[in-house]
Ligand code: BDR
């Protein structure tokens with residue numbers, strides 16, 4: 260199995276990602292680290308511990324990370340993810356405490372201890388990852404790739420042009436993009452398209468198995484489902500799509516393109532500027548002192564393939 264670590268802000272669709280990662284036989288989920296985003300970091304830790312318990316994986320190490328973005332003030336996404344960050348579906352409290360080390364320490368330890376290079380999957384603001392890269396840059400030698408949910412080629416969600424995870428901590432995203440490791444951007448353009456049909460959501464909700472039932476309830480909250488047309492019970496898998504892209508990279512179509520984050524104050528702040536011009540010449544990769552880094556940007560996704568992949572893994576138990 261592929262060794263992976265998820266850095267998340269659980270979060271309705273982060274929970275869908277955790278369920279998938281725990282259950283897919285091709286993945287070895289070595290740790291989960293938590294960061295403020297969809298809700299405050301203590302809420303994220305609680306939600307993450309509970310979801311792992313319900314998924315039948317109560318032993319995976321979980322650590323608390325950054326409570327605030329690097330520069331931005333704290334902001335809440337309660338209007339999307341509910342008061343508890345989990346759609347207020349009445350989840351029980353976890354029965355264990357998080358690790359007694361912080362997220363950056365756990366990330367360093369697990370990355371360097373892994374016998375095979377680790378794939379990092381951030382599905383949240385990139386604060387923990389930026390702190391890790393700045394505190395322990397040596398970790399990059401044992402990182403295979405960073406597949407992050409964030410950014411957008413076309414339209415934003417937090418603002419007209421900025422996606423929430425990047426907008427929440429733009430400086431952290433800029434640090435990630437200059438990490439010098441292979442990066443895949445699973446942005447809003449694909450994130451919003453992977454939607455589970457209502458009939459499947461109903462089946463999950465009726466399941467006797469707690470993990471599958473939780474997936475059904477979370478999908479019903481429809482955090483990542485902007486427009487489902489006639490099927491009002493369909494629900495997007497959101498962040499879980501980034502984990503699908505690690506298991507099955509052929510399910511997305513990517514192009515290696517220069518990406519930079521707008522750090523300027525004002526209406527573009529947090530935008531990922533993706534240069535899709537045909538063949539930007541080598542000379543354009545460096546403009547003045549501003550380096551633009553090449554990122555594998557997901558431009559298309561095989562929706563049916565990812566829906567099938569997701570359901571097969573989650574209903575496996
Ligand atoms: C991202 O923001 C959060 O609300 C979701 O969990 C996802 O990671 C989408 O913009």
Ligand code: CA
Nearest residue numbers: 270273382383
């Ligand atoms: Ca998230």
